[in-house]
Amino acid sequence: SAVISQKPSRDICQRGTSLTIQCQVDSQVTMMFWYRQQPGQSLTLIATANQGSEATYESGFVIDKFPISRPNLTFSTLTVSNMSPEDSSIYLCSVGSLPENTEAFFGQGTRLTVV
Amino acid sequence: GQNIDQPTEMTATEGAIVQINCTYQTSGFNGLFWYQQHAGEAPTFLSYNVLDGLEEKGRFSSFLSRSKGYSYLLLKELQMKDSASYFCAVKDSNYQLIWGAGTKLIIKP
Numbered sequence: 001s002a003v004i005s006q007k008p009s010r011d012i013c014q015r016g017t018s019l020t021i022q023c024q025v026d027s028q029v030t031m032m033f034w035y036r037q038q039p040g041q042s043l044t045l046i047a048t049a050n051q052g053s054e055a056t057y058e059s060g061f062v063i064d065k066f067p068i069s070r071p072n073l074t075f076s077t078l079t080v081s082n083m084s085p086e087d088s089s090i091y092l093c094s095v096g097s098l099p100e101n102t103e104a105f106f107g108q109g110t111r112l113t114v115v
Numbered sequence: 116g117q118n119i120d121q122p123t124e125m126t127a128t129e130g131a132i133v134q135i136n137c138t139y140q141t142s143g144f145n146g147l148f149w150y151q152q153h154a155g156e157a158p159t160f161l162s163y164n165v166l167d168g169l170e171e172k173g174r175f176s177s178f179l180s181r182s183k184g185y186s187y188l189l190l191k192e193l194q195m196k197d198s199a200s201y202f203c204a205v206k207d208s209n210y211q212l213i214w215g216a217g218t219k220l221i222i223k224p
Contacts, residue, residue: 102212
């Protein structure tokens, strides 16, 4: 199993500013995933972060808006840039395990409100 | 397109059994996963099926029929703490996880 520490747990931010979310894992993992989840909704994958290479972004998400760092096998950050109220959501990091590096463990989530 | 269907909400009684169904149409198949998410918490992995049949894990079981594009999660001896959202997710041919919209399960005493 893996223990994931994600912070901040919540934040209220002004529009136009940026917020960086950190995800620390207690063991080395190959793949880390960043998700967004509206309350009561399903999860939407933003990007997959692999150590030593550029993150792979899903349709509708771009690096300029959601830059990701993955400096080593235990840490990643997601930045939400130039925020607008539409970015208000819960952001989750997840690490791959199980078969095919599937999302196995999730961080506690970051509840972001943009005002 | 890729599609995963599961009921939006279900209600069951404490001590009873409930079955949450999931049907999927995806480009390829590399496994089906069930996750549980309590309100305000992160999802937790429950089960994984890649071959047809039933996988049992304590009070929870998951079934898969690849030919029918169908799975179910069976919860026995329901407890109040089982009230949560349950997500079905399928790994497609690109090994990307496609998530269902989730089923909110309400347990009543």
